[in-house]
Amino acid sequence: MSSGNGLKTGISRAAFLRGGAAAVAGRASAKLVAGSAAAAPATGEGRADKASREASDVARGCRPWSWESKPVPIPASEIKTVQDVDILVIGAGLAGFSAALSAQEAGAHPVIIEKNATFGARGGHITAFKSRLQDSMGIALDYRQVIRRWVEWAQGRVNEDLLWQFARKSGACMDWMVDLVAPRGLKVALWDGYYKGPDYTELPVTHFFYKEGTNFLYTNGAVEGAGNAVLLPVLETIAKEKGIPVHYKTRAVQFVRDGNGPVIAVIAGSKGAYTRYNVARGVIIASGDYASNEEMRARYAQYSLAADSQIYFPNKCNTGDVHVMAMQTGGAMQRAEPHAAVIHLESGACSYGFLHVNGQGRRYKNEDVNTQSKSITKALQPGNTAWTIYDADGLSVVKDQIDAGLGGGLFFGQMFMRKGVKFDLDAERQILDNHLKSGKVVTADTLEDLARKMAVPVDNFIGTVKRYNEMVARRNDVDYGKRADLLAPIAKSPFYAGKLLSTVLTMVGGLRTDTRCRVLGEDDQPIANLYVVGAAAGDFFANDYPTICPGIGHGRCITFGRLAGIIAAGRSVDDFVGSIEI
């Protein structure tokens, strides 16, 4: 928890007591209060303020972070069952299945435990570099440059060895997954909703799986027949057929370590009826992220608390409990902070060509940026409120821009648009209808009425639109420098305003690790027999989530899941996974 590397901006009680972090702690708390005050209800204590106050309490030394106190070891009398297993994988998500299937392929006998009654699946974008699919489509990228941009995105707060390992191995791991699920009727495609800009560009690295017969439309916040909702059931079926037991409703609660030596067991289940899993070769933590744990977010990424909401499926299962277990067993969090959050915007994130105004009815930014950046800038506005404004031609303008390769981007509605397929205007109109029904988008025949529906000052708003339209007419955004190609007037009735709502999907900071997927302690030494993969793993992201590679969260689940399974089975990665030259 020391700030020895100069990267820390958060707070640790231990550091505070040593006197080192007091000033930092004060600044961090103050920032959060300022950033989140507007998000809080007018009366009473808001969610973010509560987390901030708790963070301050810890910083003042009033109480420790919950993971800083050691749990009482669960007594033998509470263990009802003992099972001897070869490798235990904690978590039935994409990373867990990738790890277990690879361990089995490498000759081991893994068992998966999962606290929920079913596996976890969401989204579907999966990054890989130089897969067979990309090769077959003639996509050639300069991956050295991609990694440089990724490091810049994190402002150097990553373990570059992990990035290079991903770059070399992810294509082969994707090919493995494609071959594994193809006999079950799943196909793979490349997404084509890429945002192309001079400064921010999404790269053609995003794969997704689908079943024949899907219409690929993501009109109700989901798609039938594509994405991880079709991939995960197939992985579960294959795992079961290969004899990999999946013990659902089995929560890991404590690691058992042999002194400072290896992890030798995991205690799981419910109080009074625990199972002790004695492990021979190791434990692979694949338990996902901690976005539903506000104490951890307050500690590692306070800024994320200003988001409007947080979602996960199954609901709220990403509580970071295994991160905590690992830290209480000698594991360390990644050094670099703040941890990156995946924060996307609803109802208008695609609208790089639209006008954005804040709750005062004033423009505040160049709209031509990615969804992560928009989420953060919105949180800095008075009242944490902002809208995207367009007119009757707005969606056609988006189509023209996307089909011309100018815009696009994550969360623009057509999340499963295959490469070469044009933007579907009817689908986007249906999404707009849904948003109008839910009230996320409001519409009016006049700009004055629109302002009233948005509850922004009418005069400010009218003045803002007038000035914007003048700059559009001159094709020169002298206020914020938006690309001229993206400038479109707000002139034709009816007018629309979509409320920009930011949602935290996952926190992607995690346990300190190395290229052998081992959990490291504060001394950077590995804890024998303990591995971590997927969203629970650290050192891969920091600062911001690099949406230049859409789907890199899932990408690392497959790649590092596969590597960890092979390593835990005691085999050489290179015997199973080819590398690309970069």
Ligand SMILES: Cc1cc2nc3c(=O)[nH]c(=O)nc-3n(C[C@H](O)[C@H](O)[C@H](O)COP(=O)(O)OP(=O)(O)OC[C@H]3O[C@@H](n4cnc5c(N)ncnc54)[C@H](O)[C@@H]3O)c2cc1C
């Ligand atoms: C709506 C939405 C869309 C998304 N879309 C994308 C996308 O398109 N591309 C992308 O890259 N990322 C996306 N993400 C993020 C992505 O889903 C996650 O980062 C990723 O799935 C993590 O996979 P995982 O296997 O590491 O963890 P998970 O899929 O979360 O699996 C971990 C499992 O471990 C279980 N678990 C936790 N604690 C315990 C315990 N103590 N004992 C036993 N089991 C435990 C959990 O219940 C869970 O099932 C999206 C997220 C959301 C919310």
